Amino acid sequence: MSDRPETSFFSPRRAGIIALSTVTQLVRMKVFYFLAPIALLFVGLQFFDAFWYEGPEASQPQQELMMHKNLCLGTMMLFSSLFAIVSTALLIPGDIEDRTLYTILCKPVPRLDYLVGKLLGVISVIFVAMLVMDILMVVTLNYRTQVVSAELGEYLGAIGWGEEEVRQGQAEVASHGPSLILQYGVLAHFFKASIIAAVALLISTFSTSTLFTIASSVMIWIIGAVQSLAREGLFTKGEYGVEPGMVDRILGTIISLVFPDFQLFESVSDGAARVMEIGMFDMLHLGGLTFFYIAIYTVLSWFVFSDKEF
Amino acid sequence: MKRFLKSRNILVIAIGLAVSGAIRMPVEQKLAEDYRERRIAAPKVSVETWNQMGQTGLAGTFGGLRSVMASILSLEAQDHFSNQEWYELKQDYDVITSLDPYNSFYWSHGGWHLAYNAASWARNRDDLKPIQRDTMEREYLEAGDAYYREGLRHIPDAYHLWGELGSLWSNRFKLPDYERALEAFKMAASFGKSPIYERRYVYLLAQIPGREIEGYFEARKLLEQDPSHLRLPSFRAILYALWTNPRLPLSEDRPEILKIFRSEEEAYRNLYNYRLRSEEEGYFRGSIDDTLRILANKLDVPPDWIPFLVNSRYRIPKDFRSKRNVLPHSRSGNPYFQGEE
Numbered sequence: 001m002s003d004r005p006e007t008s009f010f011s012p013r014r015a016g017i018i019a020l021s022t023v024t025q026l027v028r029m030k031v032f033y034f035l036a037p038i039a040l041l042f043v044g045l046q047f048f049d050a051f052w053y054e055g056p057e058a059s060q061p062q063q064e065l066m067m068h069k070n071l072c073l074g075t076m077m078l079f080s081s082l083f084a085i086v087s088t089a090l091l092i093p094g095d096i097e098d099r100t101l102y103t104i105l106c107k108p109v110p111r112l113d114y115l116v117g118k119l120l121g122v123i124s125v126i127f128v129a130m131l132v133m134d135i136l137m138v139v140t141l142n143y144r145t146q147v148v149s150a151e152l153g154e155y156l157g158a159i160g161w162g163e164e165e166v167r168q169g170q171a172e173v174a175s176h177g178p179s180l181i182l183q184y185g186v187l188a189h190f191f192k193a194s195i196i197a198a199v200a201l202l203i204s205t206f207s208t209s210t211l212f213t214i215a216s217s218v219m220i221w222i223i224g225a226v227q228s229l230a231r232e233g234l235f236t237k238g239e240y241g242v243e244p245g246m247v248d249r250i251l252g253t254i255i256s257l258v259f260p261d262f263q264l265f266e267s268v269s270d271g272a273a274r275v276m277e278i279g280m281f282d283m284l285h286l287g288g289l290t291f292f293y294i295a296i297y298t299v300l301s302w303f304v305f306s307d308k309e310f
Numbered sequence: 311m312k313r314f315l316k317s318r319n320i321l322v323i324a325i326g327l328a329v330s331g332a333i334r335m336p337v338e339q340k341l342a343e344d345y346r347e348r349r350i351a352a353p354k355v356s357v358e359t360w361n362q363m364g365q366t367g368l369a370g371t372f373g374g375l376r377s378v379m380a381s382i383l384s385l386e387a388q389d390h391f392s393n394q395e396w397y398e399l400k401q402d403y404d405v406i407t408s409l410d411p412y413n414s415f416y417w418s419h420g421g422w423h424l425a426y427n428a429a430s431w432a433r434n435r436d437d438l439k440p441i442q443r444d445t446m447e448r449e450y451l452e453a454g455d456a457y458y459r460e461g462l463r464h465i466p467d468a469y470h471l472w473g474e475l476g477s478l479w480s481n482r483f484k485l486p487d488y489e490r491a492l493e494a495f496k497m498a499a500s501f502g503k504s505p506i507y508e509r510r511y512v513y514l515l516a517q518i519p520g521r522e523i524e525g526y527f528e529a530r531k532l533l534e535q536d537p538s539h540l541r542l543p544s545f546r547a548i549l550y551a552l553w554t555n556p557r558l559p560l561s562e563d564r565p566e567i568l569k570i571f572r573s574e575e576e577a578y579r580n581l582y583n584y585r586l587r588s589e590e591e592g593y594f595r596g597s598i599d600d601t602l603r604i605l606a607n608k609l610d611v612p613p614d615w616i617p618f619l620v621n622s623r624y625r626i627p628k629d630f631r632s633k634r635n636v637l638p639h640s641r642s643g644n645p646y647f648q649g650e651e
Binding site (some may be wrong): 066206261285 | 332
């Protein structure tokens with residue numbers, strides 16, 4: 001009998017250590033430098049009369065704020081999704097290339113710990129990056145809300161509106177400023193980026209090239225944005241009450257089963273920008289769905305990775 | 311062995327994804343329907359619009375960038391407007407409103423382009439026979455109407471779209487349909503968010519022959535709800551005119567000038583201007599001519615500002631009793647939209 005202590009199936013501590021080293025690894029790759037142009041974009045936009053702020057579509061003060069929120073959320077979504085794909089795709093090949101992987105796996109570290117640690121590391125970096133972008137968005141949005149509110153008060157006062165009416169108008173504008181609902185929108189993008197990272201992790205476990213992993217993950221990201229069309233074709237009747245044909249049904253089923261649905265996350269983010277009623281329960285649903293996706297992709301990644309030879 | 315492992319992995323991944331997909335699919339569908347019902351998610355886009363979207367559609371599928379894409383496309387639509395390419399303009403707005411369906415501005419702007427710009431263009435097509443012109447104009451008006459209504463279907467609380475529908479069908483330079491306009495103003499007013507539409511409903515009733523008594527009761531109701539309506543000259547004058555209707559029930563006491571107007575001078579000015587408007591726009595005049603005669607005598611109004619002596623089309627100035635304020639030039643047909651009020 002061996003005297004070696006038995007290695008547990010999964011250790012959160014071990015996964016945590018690997019996650020921490022992944023964060024260090026990514027930080028050394030200078031990924032946060034990407035935040036500089038985003039900061040410039042968010043802040044710089046306050047000093048330029050971009051047409052979507054000044055155009056007729058922003059004639060209502062709240063529209064102007066909505067445009068700002070949409071632009072910031074859109075940028076955050078693009079950055080977090082791309083970052084999730086590229087960083088995850090680079091991690092395992094990077095570890096193989098600099099031989100870190102052998103050093104880790106020759107120790108009593110189960111491969112599941114390694115994968116979970118890597119994924120958690122990427123998700124942590126995405127979280128920090130989104131937090132910084134979120135702070136930038138809230139600060140610039142707050143500034144813009146105050147400017148718009150002051151302009152509105154001045155205008156309404158000039159055309160003879162009463163104090164109470166002016167206050168109501170300003171309250172309406174303020175409701176489009178920074179709020180908890182807006183944070184739900186950011187969280188939805190974070191969930192989505194986490195799923196994309198898990199998808200990229202799954203692909204990178206069997207892919208032989210980084211380029212393939214990135215290209216496939218981007219494709220899945222794009223298909224995920226329109227996956228709901230295929231699924232809805234299965235659940236609802238066609239536009240003119242026409243049932244989809246057999247081929248459409250088979251294709252729709254395959255797409256719906258295989259690809260994740262990112263439209264739900266987009267919808268929550270869009271709704272948050274419009275200050276729709278999004279509550280904690282909605283976020284719990286989305287969070288649950290995210291956990292389900294990540295769990296499935298991680299288990300599948302582990303299955304492929306468990307007997308991969310290096 | 312390696313090949314076996316590869317095939318086995320692919321099979322396991324496929325089965326894993328299929329099973330998990332089968333578990334999550336109904337949940338996701340339910341969530342999507344819930345979001346759509348609560349207007350968190352955008353409504354379904356028709357196949358036709360998807361086709362029109364082209365590459366924009368792909369960009370449009372990414373949340374957050376939709377409204378920016380819509381904004382960029384609205385610039386393109388402006389080009390079609392400048393070139394009077396109405397079909398292309400409508401297609402642009404179909405895409406724009408699909409990208410940003412909860413922005414009432416685009417529904418309002420799309421409707422305005424069709425109902426006002428395209429319809430006016432059709433009316434001025436000298437190369438067409440009158441019947442063709444009329445048909446084309448009506449088609450554009452209806453297309454604009456449909457646009458406003460589609461906007462309301464997406465954003466039921468965009469009450470100003472009802473207001474715009476009311477303005478469209480009460481516009482005397484178009485093809486007025488007072489019943490539609492009344493319905494629209496009533497809907498806009500029912501939100502209780504803008505007193506403008508409550509007043510426009512009353513104003514329109516005062517324009518429709520036979521609906522004056524109804525207009526009077528609506529005006530009184532508004533006044534009881536909010537006396538601040540009286541700060542508006544149009545409302546004061548219309549209320550007074552409706553109140554002087556001899557066909558009102560006897561139980562309705564006769565109006566007292568100083569209960570509606572702050573002074574007799576103000577009453578004269580408001581009623582004088584209202585008389586001009588009623589000539590142009592067909593407002594109910596009631597017995598305001600009698601009141602104007604009495605006030606003209608009482609206030610010693612210069613002849614230039616007595617409508618029964620001089621048929622002026624100018625609005626009356628604030629200090630009309632001053633000798634300096636004579637008509638700019640005699641009896642011209644210049645518009646009366648001049649001066650303050």
